[in-house]
Amino acid sequence: MSNEKKLSPVERIKTSSDGLRGTLKESLNDAVTGSLRDDDQSLIKFHGLYQQDDRDKREARSEKKLEWLYSFMIRLRLPGGFLTPEQWIGLHHVAGEHSTGVIKITTRQTVQLHGIVKSHIKPTIQAFDTLKLDSIAACGDVNRNVLCSPNPKQSSLHEEIYAYADEISKLLLPKTRSYYDIWLDEEKLIEHSEEDPLYQDRYLPRKFKIAIAIPPNNDVDIFANDIGLIAIIQDGKLQGFNIAVGGGLSATHGNTATYARAATLIGFASTKEDLFKIVYEVVTIQRDFGNRADRKLARLKYTIDNMGVEAFKTELNKRIGFSLEEAKPYSFTERKDYYGWEQCDRGLWHYTIFVENGRVLDDEKVALKTALLELANLGKGNFRFTGNQNVILTDVKAEDKAVVQTILEKYDIIAHTDSASGIRKNSMACVALPTCPLALAEAQRYLPSLIDKIEPLLVKHELAQEDIITRMTGCPNGCGRSAISEIGFIGTAPNKYNLQLGGDYEGYRLNKTYKENLGEDELLTELDQLFNSFKNERTQDERFGDFTKRKYILGE
Numbered sequence: 001m002s003n004e005k006k007l008s009p010v011e012r013i014k015t016s017s018d019g020l021r022g023t024l025k026e027s028l029n030d031a032v033t034g035s036l037r038d039d040d041q042s043l044i045k046f047h048g049l050y051q052q053d054d055r056d057k058r059e060a061r062s063e064k065k066l067e068w069l070y071s072f073m074i075r076l077r078l079p080g081g082f083l084t085p086e087q088w089i090g091l092h093h094v095a096g097e098h099s100t101g102v103i104k105i106t107t108r109q110t111v112q113l114h115g116i117v118k119s120h121i122k123p124t125i126q127a128f129d130t131l132k133l134d135s136i137a138a139c140g141d142v143n144r145n146v147l148c149s150p151n152p153k154q155s156s157l158h159e160e161i162y163a164y165a166d167e168i169s170k171l172l173l174p175k176t177r178s179y180y181d182i183w184l185d186e187e188k189l190i191e192h193s194e195e196d197p198l199y200q201d202r203y204l205p206r207k208f209k210i211a212i213a214i215p216p217n218n219d220v221d222i223f224a225n226d227i228g229l230i231a232i233i234q235d236g237k238l239q240g241f242n243i244a245v246g247g248g249l250s251a252t253h254g255n256t257a258t259y260a261r262a263a264t265l266i267g268f269a270s271t272k273e274d275l276f277k278i279v280y281e282v283v284t285i286q287r288d289f290g291n292r293a294d295r296k297l298a299r300l301k302y303t304i305d306n307m308g309v310e311a312f313k314t315e316l317n318k319r320i321g322f323s324l325e326e327a328k329p330y331s332f333t334e335r336k337d338y339y340g341w342e343q344c345d346r347g348l349w350h351y352t353i354f355v356e357n358g359r360v361l362d363d364e365k366v367a368l369k370t371a372l373l374e375l376a377n378l379g380k381g382n383f384r385f386t387g388n389q390n391v392i393l394t395d396v397k398a399e400d401k402a403v404v405q406t407i408l409e410k411y412d413i414i415a416h417t418d419s420a421s422g423i424r425k426n427s428m429a430c431v432a433l434p435t436c437p438l439a440l441a442e443a444q445r446y447l448p449s450l451i452d453k454i455e456p457l458l459v460k461h462e463l464a465q466e467d468i469i470t471r472m473t474g475c476p477n478g479c480g481r482s483a484i485s486e487i488g489f490i491g492t493a494p495n496k497y498n499l500q501l502g503g504d505y506e507g508y509r510l511n512k513t514y515k516e517n518l519g520e521d522e523l524l525t526e527l528d529q530l531f532n533s534f535k536n537e538r539t540q541d542e543r544f545g546d547f548t549k550r551k552y553i554l555g556e
């Protein structure tokens with residue numbers, strides 16, 4: 001077929017992979033190199049791992065004619081971001097034994113471990129398996145981790161809605177048993193059919209993401225997802241879900257065909273059966289119509305824009321066998337985490353801990369990793385990650401709150417959380433250097449020190465209380481969702497960032513590039529001027545993002 005010639009190389013790797021097995025076993029056993037064979041580097045992503053190298057050490061290694069320092073990052077599949085205390089204890093030890101030791105909470109409510117050398121991959125996955133944790137489909141051209149608002153304030157409904165995240169994750173898992181076969185030494189069993197009506201042998205053209213939000217909090221950034229589901233609640237009862245499709249934040253510098261896109265609301269589903277049918281068929285449309293030639297243009301957002309939203313809906317109605325209902329009214333008023341103690345309607349207590357850029361470790365500021373282990377050992381609460389890279393100690397009974405409080409105080413967690421400024425608590429940065437191969441600039445290693453310098457500017461303009469949503473990414477792929485923030489820093493080169501403005505506080509609207517390629521001094525000068533005009537010219541209660549859109553993006 002003439003079209004096949006145009007397929008991207010990854011398409012061949014997938015279809016000829018024998019259910020994502022490739023030559024992974026052989027690659028793993030090759031002791032001569034710390035790396036995998038080329039094709040296996042693509043396939044291992046479907047098993048939740050990425051081959052990386054320490055970019056800080058590249059030059060020195062090359063000078064000594066050594067191969068780069070290869071290692072692997074593993075990402076867990078954790079729908080809704082939930083771990084029991086026993087699982088946290090296990091995770092803590094796996095991190096210590098097999099990785100750098102830092103537990104990184106991601107922007108999609110799960111965790112990553114970095115620096116796992118090839119010979120430690122299998123023991124790592126096996127250790128996770130004993131904890132009933134897996135990394136299946138955490139990466140690759142399949143549906144990824146399904147997010148769900150971790151909102152403890154509505155926990156009686158949260159349980160019901162969280163179950164949807166879990167079930168959707170299961171519904172869209174690939175059927176291949178290769179994960180069990182390669183990593184857990186499972187014998188091939190006859191009763192385990194690997195026939196996969198959803199993914200077939202070609203999987204999706206690109207990664208696929210789903211999130212569920214519980215209004216009024218958009219803490220999972222629903223409009224950044226391929227499918228965003230918005231729970232519609234009336235009189236304390238779940239009525240169904242609004243459905244938004246085609247969100248995605250990545251763009252490539254210099255490639256004008258690529259762009260960030262906020263998801264489009266297309267309808268409502270009142271029953272679980274309808275909802276699951278809709279979700280499933282949106283995925284099949286992307287499977288069948290998505291671009292398999294150019295991976296830069298392969299996400300659902302491009303498929304929808306190529307078809308047109310109305311044609312997409314017509315195709316969807318045809319596949320589901322009924323017409324989508326009209327979307328219901330809803331409103332988001334925030335997307336930040338509720339730091340500190342919150343009591344829910346079931347009388348349980350939940351403490352949201354501020355984790356700067358999701359990095360759980362013991363450092364000079366706070367012994368967070370030790371504290372979380374002690375809390376897990378106490379066993380009086382569960383762990384739930386937020387889409388803002390924080391962790392909530394959840395489900396603490398009233399009678400256990402005092403003992404939990406003692407540990408939080410002993411390790412200064414409360415002081416650490418309370419004393420962080422509004423802008424810091426609403427900031428996020430992606431991993432970037434040294435592990436991300438796509439990083440053009442620093443992000444999580446740099447943003448904290450930049451915020452140290454932004455805070456005095458806010459104080460100077462009497463804006464210290466403003467909790468401006470501020471995000472940094474080391475490149476325009478947008479892993480820290482910088483394209484949908486009020487202040488976005490997008491890396492363009494070492495120490496250079498585009499300054500993005502005009503996104504809103506609640507996360508409905510993307511921002512726009514205001515100034516390009518700014519170094520630190522230029523960024524701070526710009527922000528100083530912006531804060532000054534914000535202070536003097538804002539309308540009453542106007543948010544920073546709305547103000548900058550009005551004044552600087554629209555130029556009113």
Ligand code: SRM
Nearest residue numbers: 106107108110248249250299429430431435436477478479
């Ligand atoms: Fe991401 C690729 C880290 C959330 C868009 N992302 C990567 C890789 C795997 C680099 C690579 O391809 O080799 C990064 C690994 C860095 C490292 O060393 O760990 C990486 N992405 C992350 C995480 C860990 C950032 C974080 O600090 O939390 C997030 C993990 C989420 C998870 O648990 O699944 C993460 N990535 C996101 C998000 C935000 C979201 O989904 O809410 C986005 C923007 C939304 C979107 O998908 O449009 C995002 N990541 C990308 C892209 C651009 C995809 C595209 O449409 O072109 C890439 C590059 C790619 O896929 O080719 C990418």
Ligand code: SF4
Nearest residue numbers: 430436439474475479
């Ligand atoms: Fe890497 Fe870019 Fe994603 Fe940051 S935004 S983790 S630099 S791919």
